[in-house]
Ligand SMILES: NC(=O)C1=CN([C@@H]2O[C@H](COP(=O)(O)OP(=O)(O)OC[C@H]3O[C@@H](n4cnc5c(N)ncnc54)[C@H](OP(=O)(O)O)[C@@H]3O)[C@@H](O)[C@H]2O)C=CC1
């Protein structure tokens with residue numbers, strides 16, 4: 001392999017360094033994700049985005065530990081994120097859920113632990129507890145109470161930083177009013193079709209970093225239909241890419257970086273993993289940024305419709 005790329009970091013509001021690009025792992029299967037993690041570390045990635053829900057934490061952990069054993073990285077060189085799933089929001093379940101993710105990875109601390117969604121689902125059974133009519137059974141646990149236990153995970157030394165995912169501005173404001181430890185990150189869907197300008201400004205003003213999930217438009221999302229718009233095939237993106245001798249994915253990721261967000265593209269292909277980190281050697285002009293800005297169309301691809309009737313469903317307001 002060629003020389004690994006160097007990935008810059010930004011500071012979280014708790015003073016820790018956060019690599020500005022990470023490897024996504026949703027849909028990366030056991031059997032392929034361990035190698036993907038190893039390839040990513042060899043390519044220079046120092047940030048892996050995981051979640052209990054992705055059902056692959058043991059394999060992700062194997063990849064990380066193999067690279068530590070080889071001496072390529074030390075534990076403190078890599079930033080590992082996991083997320084608390086919706087069925088574990090009840091305060092008595094949070095610390096144990098965190099310990100379970102640690103056990104899955106085979107690690108003794110996480111760098112970042114996020115509340116995956118603001119909605120709580122009924123505890124104690126399947127990840128999507130369903131009624132006979134297919135609707136999900138909700139729980140009325142308040143995420144503010146869940147957050148207190150996230151803070152406990154920090155106090156216990158299980159995690160270094162905590163944050164949220166899929167929270168809207170109102171939910172963040174409510175959390176900020178009652179927290180002791182402020183959320184460092186809000187991980188949300190963010191790409192050129194949903195550029196999240198207002199939420200980015202809102203979070204920046206409160207020193208919260210936006211992690212951009214589905215940054216490439218999640219072309220492998222299970223519900224994608226033939227004919228759905230594909231960001232990577234957009235002729236305007238292709239034209240910009242040609243100008244810089246870069247790929248459409250590299251242009252799209254660079255756009256997100258220049259917007260101050262932290263993209264976490266998923267790939268299990270070594271070639272694309274390498275490609276996706278080769279974005280720190282060029283800069284899009286403001287004219288090219290403006291062209292990509294015009295794509296914004298509230299094009300939400302991950303609507304989590306099973307939660308849509310929950311009082312804390314985050315996508316019923318502007319941002
Ligand atoms: N907090 C949350 O609720 C959510 C978090 N996430 C996180 O964000 C990550 C990324 O989002 P995700 O939805 O997976 O989608 P992405 O936008 O990262 O797209 C992934 C898809 O793009 C392909 N791809 C990757 N690189 C390239 C490239 N250079 N050129 C062409 N195709 C490419 C991948 O294929 P291949 O693998 O074959 O290369 C895969 O099909 C997730 O994996 C997860 O970690 C995602 C959704 C929700």
Ligand SMILES: O=C1CO[C@H](CO)[C@@H](O)[C@@H]1O
Pocket residue numbers: 026051053116302304
């Ligand atoms: O991270 C995620 C990946 O996609 C899932 C299916 O919609 C989401 O529930 C989850 O937020």
